[in-house]
């Protein structure tokens with residue numbers, strides 16, 4: 477692979493200048509909402525965003541886990557005329573069907589055991605603004621039908637409610653699933669698919685835009701949550717080469733986690749080759765099931781395997797579910813079953 481690595485330190489001759497897209501409509505810059513890029517593929521994508529954001533079109537953001545789908549969804553909202561109204565995000569894969577319905581549409585007092593008070597749903601809270609449905613591919617048929625009716629009519633019913641409530645939202649959805657295949661196999665309604673997908677945009681995997689890697693590393697080391705430590709502000713050329721060569725299956729989220737870890741662990745100003753984790757230095761080394769035990773019951777083996785995967789991905793459930801080839805919903809169900817849900821409930825940021 478031959479790509480020009482812009483040095484991260486100053487004094488370079490022709491460094492690739494990062495472009496940044498400040499997502500905030502106000503003058504206050506919130507770093508975590510800044511989109512850093514320099515690659516052609518991202519420049520083109522940002523042009524598309526610029527064009528589609530002001531429209532009212534429903535947008536489907538497709539892309540692998542950790543590629544910045546939520547960040548882009550937020551950018552679309554901020555560049556729209558709805559920017560001063562709420563941007564409300566909900567992870568459709570994180571909740572059981574009945575809970576999701578009342579989160580999304582709200583419920584009337586006494587509509588089910590435990591409904592002590594009336595609850596306003598997130599779709600209603602988003603009125604006038606944008607509703608971001610993350611992991612939309614995980615919606616059950618029941619909720620798919622209710623969502624379709626809501627999009628078509630512009631009205632929703634709270635659980636247990638008789639009166640329709642008019643709500644005006646712009647829908648932005650995201651998934652890392654191949655939704656077309658789900659439609660073909662009857663798992664996702666075709667009519668709903670066309671409603672949510674007036675315009676589809678795809679976030680490219682980090683391995684398809686390697687020029688962005690040095691820019692992103694620089695960004696995370698200089699403005700990440702541990703930049704204040706004053707250590708690990710730079711990466712040596714050899715260490716940077718390793719990081720550029722690595723394929724980043726967890727994409728930018730994985731890169732961000734590694735930068736944070738490198739910065740905390742580094743003992744000098746510059747991150748060196750020896751600081752780089754083994755799996756990035758030698759990506760061909762596979763994780764072995766070192767404690768293979770032929771007497772283990774299958775469900776116990778499954779549990780250990782799932783927890784191992786979660787630890788490997790630093791608790792990132794989306795990445796673990798992808799690697800395991802199961803839906804995030806199945807992963808949540810398994811964690812509930814093992815009594816391990818709470819342990820992994822708070823990571824990563826942005827997941828419910």
Ligand SMILES: Nc1ncnc2c1ncn2[C@@H]1O[C@H](COP(=O)(O)OP(=O)(O)OP(=O)(O)O)[C@@H](O)[C@H]1O
Pocket residue numbers: 508509510511512513539540541542543544545546547548652692695728729732794795826
């Ligand atoms: N171009 C970028 N510049 C700076 N930070 C970025 C960029 N893209 C993504 N990030 C950061 O990477 C992390 C992952 O992004 P985000 O949550 O938007 O991805 P996602 O595709 O929604 O991931 P998942 O599928 O895991 O939910 C976030 O912390 C986000 O701020």
Ligand SMILES: [Mg+2]
Pocket residue numbers: 545546610
């Ligand atoms: Mg996301």
